[in-house]
Amino acid sequence: MTWPARIGAGVAVLAALAVGQAVDAALPVEHTDERPFVRAGGIGDRVHMNYADVTVDAVHTAKSLDTPQGKVGTPGRWLIVDVTVVAWGRPLSRPAMSLEDDSGRVFLSDPRSGYDWSSAPTGVRWRAQVPFEVPEDALHGATLVFSRDANDDRRDDVARIDLGIEPGDVAGLWDTQQVIELPPAQMATP
Amino acid sequence: MSNPATHVGALVAALLLGVSGLFGGLDHVPLADRVDDVEPGTEVTAEPFTLTIKQAVAVDQIGDVVSPLTPGNHLMVVLVDAENQSKESLSSTLLAPVSRAESYRNRNLVVLDDRLSPTTATVYDADSNVAVSVLSPGLTYRLALVWEFGGPVPQRLPLGLAKLTLRGVTISQADLEWQDPAEAATLTLPVGDSTKAKGPP
Amino acid sequence: MKAWLRRNRWGLLALPVTVVLAVGANAQRLHDYWWDQDLRHEAATGGQGEWVAWTDPFSDATGDVTRTFQVKVTGSESTDVADSSDGPADLDLPSDLTGWRVTMDFEAQPDQVLFGCLLALLDDEGNRYYYRARANKVSQDIWPCVPQDHPGPMPSIEAGKPRTVFPGEERPSHWTARPVVVVPRSAKITQVLLWWEQPDYLAVQLN
Numbered sequence: 001m002t003w004p005a006r007i008g009a010g011v012a013v014l015a016a017l018a019v020g021q022a023v024d025a026a027l028p029v030e031h032t033d034e035r036p037f038v039r040a041g042g043i044g045d046r047v048h049m050n051y052a053d054v055t056v057d058a059v060h061t062a063k064s065l066d067t068p069q070g071k072v073g074t075p076g077r078w079l080i081v082d083v084t085v086v087a088w089g090r091p092l093s094r095p096a097m098s099l100e101d102d103s104g105r106v107f108l109s110d111p112r113s114g115y116d117w118s119s120a121p122t123g124v125r126w127r128a129q130v131p132f133e134v135p136e137d138a139l140h141g142a143t144l145v146f147s148r149d150a151n152d153d154r155r156d157d158v159a160r161i162d163l164g165i166e167p168g169d170v171a172g173l174w175d176t177q178q179v180i181e182l183p184p185a186q187m188a189t190p
Numbered sequence: 191m192s193n194p195a196t197h198v199g200a201l202v203a204a205l206l207l208g209v210s211g212l213f214g215g216l217d218h219v220p221l222a223d224r225v226d227d228v229e230p231g232t233e234v235t236a237e238p239f240t241l242t243i244k245q246a247v248a249v250d251q252i253g254d255v256v257s258p259l260t261p262g263n264h265l266m267v268v269l270v271d272a273e274n275q276s277k278e279s280l281s282s283t284l285l286a287p288v289s290r291a292e293s294y295r296n297r298n299l300v301v302l303d304d305r306l307s308p309t310t311a312t313v314y315d316a317d318s319n320v321a322v323s324v325l326s327p328g329l330t331y332r333l334a335l336v337w338e339f340g341g342p343v344p345q346r347l348p349l350g351l352a353k354l355t356l357r358g359v360t361i362s363q364a365d366l367e368w369q370d371p372a373e374a375a376t377l378t379l380p381v382g383d384s385t386k387a388k389g390p391p
Numbered sequence: 392m393k394a395w396l397r398r399n400r401w402g403l404l405a406l407p408v409t410v411v412l413a414v415g416a417n418a419q420r421l422h423d424y425w426w427d428q429d430l431r432h433e434a435a436t437g438g439q440g441e442w443v444a445w446t447d448p449f450s451d452a453t454g455d456v457t458r459t460f461q462v463k464v465t466g467s468e469s470t471d472v473a474d475s476s477d478g479p480a481d482l483d484l485p486s487d488l489t490g491w492r493v494t495m496d497f498e499a500q501p502d503q504v505l506f507g508c509l510l511a512l513l514d515d516e517g518n519r520y521y522y523r524a525r526a527n528k529v530s531q532d533i534w535p536c537v538p539q540d541h542p543g544p545m546p547s548i549e550a551g552k553p554r555t556v557f558p559g560e561e562r563p564s565h566w567t568a569r570p571v572v573v574v575p576r577s578a579k580i581t582q583v584l585l586w587w588e589q590p591d592y593l594a595v596q597l598n
Contacts, residue, residue, distance in 0.1 A: 067320070069318075069320045070318055070319075070320065071318060072315065072318050072320050073315075073317055073318060074329070075329045075330050075331055075332070076326070076328070076329045088518065089517065089518055089519065090518075090519055091521055098279075103277075104277060105277045105278065105327045105328065106277065106278040106279060106327075107279050107326045107327070108278075108279040108324050108326070109324065110322060110323055110324035110326075111323050111324075112315065112318075112320045112321060112322055112323065121520065121521065121523065121573060122518050122519060122520045122521070122574075123488075123518055123520060123574060123575040123578060124488060124573060124575075125485070125487070132326070133326050133329065134326065134328075134329075135326075135327075135328035135329050137328065138328060187484075187485070187488075187527055187573075188485065189485055190485040190486060
């Protein structure tokens with residue numbers, strides 16, 4: 001190669017490296033936006049997502065749950081969220097549901113509650129009662145978070161539904177002696 | 191695995207892990223000087239939980255629900271009050287005790303007597319005898335930690351309490367898990383004996 | 392410039408081929424975790440009223456084998472009843488749902504393994520409605536494509552052991568299946584899909 005050609009090649013390589021550095025500095029990999037798309041709503045709202053519509057119909061509490069393994073109590077109270085879900089496109093087999101309180105604590109359901117989702121068939125109104133066990137200070141401002149998959153909600157639709165529990169409701173909800181048997185998730189009858 | 195060399199190897203490894211693991215004897219500072227020994231019934235912080243270990247009792251079975259798999263073995267039941275101090279629901283497996291050889295695992299309780307060590311321990315709700323998987327934050331659970339052991343019922347059960355730290359997982363720093371067990375305290379429980387077969391006359 | 396192109400022409404021609412090969416050689420994950428995880432390969436297709444034949448390769452403990460059969464869809468309509476083991480039973484559905492029955496004639500040698508078939512209906516919006524044995528209150532047969540109690544041979548699950556048919560479960564060489572799937576009343580059902588192992592499936596266009 002002639003000298004000018006060598007220098008030209010060297011400049012080209014350095015320029016390519018510089019461009020690569022600039023791109024990486026301006027758009028670093030760690031800052032890739034993988035946040036889910038949040039669809040918000042309240043009790044009674046039909047929250048539309050690309051894989052399902054979710055409606056929270058009601059919220060109630062129980063002191064213990066009547067399960068196949070016997071009566072199961074809790075050191076707090078069981079907060080039961082009645083939801084109706086319609087799956088689109090494909091059946092919804094394992095959605096992730098959690099409860100968030102207003103200090104950001106996250107509550108999940110325990111299998112000892114007897115809770116059973118079963119797969120929601122496509123296009124069918126599917127009714128479930130989802131139990132969470134909570135301390136008294138988690139009730140006011142509690143929100144249901146519903147996503148398609150427990151492991152991965154990157155850039156997916158996620159529903160956040162405010163359960164509408166006001167400070168005045170807390171004492172009534174906490175003061176329950178109810179023993180409830182959770183029905184398995186099933187088709188909603190009219 | 192029928193190669194005798196592997197057998198011996200496995201035993202030696204378990205011994206070395208037991209001696210060199212948490213609450214082991216290889217540290218030049220004796221265990222008693224490294225951590226506090228607490229009385230049963232004392233509230234101890236072993237992140238992410240606050241634990242009150244109340245009593246231990248050996249039984250033959252629990253209701254109709256739990257029995258030893260190997261005939262002749264007994265069940266060790268440790269009654270614990272546990273409060274989840276973290277901001278998220280946690281798996282109850284964190285509280286299932288392990289042997290000293292397995293004390294590198296991300297668990298809060300280690301059984302310091304190798305003869306009494308659990309192969310697998312299960313965590314039950316002490317009031318309903320139903321297994322618990324998920325412990326919600328802000329609640330104090332009354333739990334029974336149960337595992338099978340062979341041989342005579344001991345007088346004492348020495349336990350090590352370990353604390354964990356919430357850290358990013360190696361392959362994905364954004365995913366946080368409770369890891370890196372570190373010695374927090376030791377505790378020795380007297381063992382009540384509720385078994386029927388009390389040994390040869 | 393021209394001289395450079397001429398000297399390097401074979402290299403330049405090989406370049407796109409090499410890039411494709413390099414990417415393709417690393418595509419194992421794409422195959423295992425995407426291609427194989429859904430119905431992606433329409434292996435056989437036809438219309439309502441015509442016989443559709445399919446030879447579907449699969450493997451069990453005896454090795455790589457195939458299943459061969461023919462199916463003809465003779466009916467596709469809305470219904471309020473489904474076949475349970477005690478005969479036709481009312482689905483008792485809310486007003487926004489209906490049962491959809493697809494009637495299919497099958498022909499296959501009795502030794503073909505058709506046990507374990509899966510079925511779904513497709514509508515014009517791309518929604519996939521999977522067959523479930525339990526249609527609201529009615530318990531239909533577990534498999535939508537073989538006669539009740541006569542599914543024929545099962546795949547071999549132990550190396551060296553041939554496929555077996557349990558006594559009394561032999562399958563005839565012709566039969567009709569009438570599975571019902573619960574769908575929204577407003578859905579326009581356009582296809583029925585039959586499959587065993589993803590990604591291969593058979594699709595019949597419905598009228």
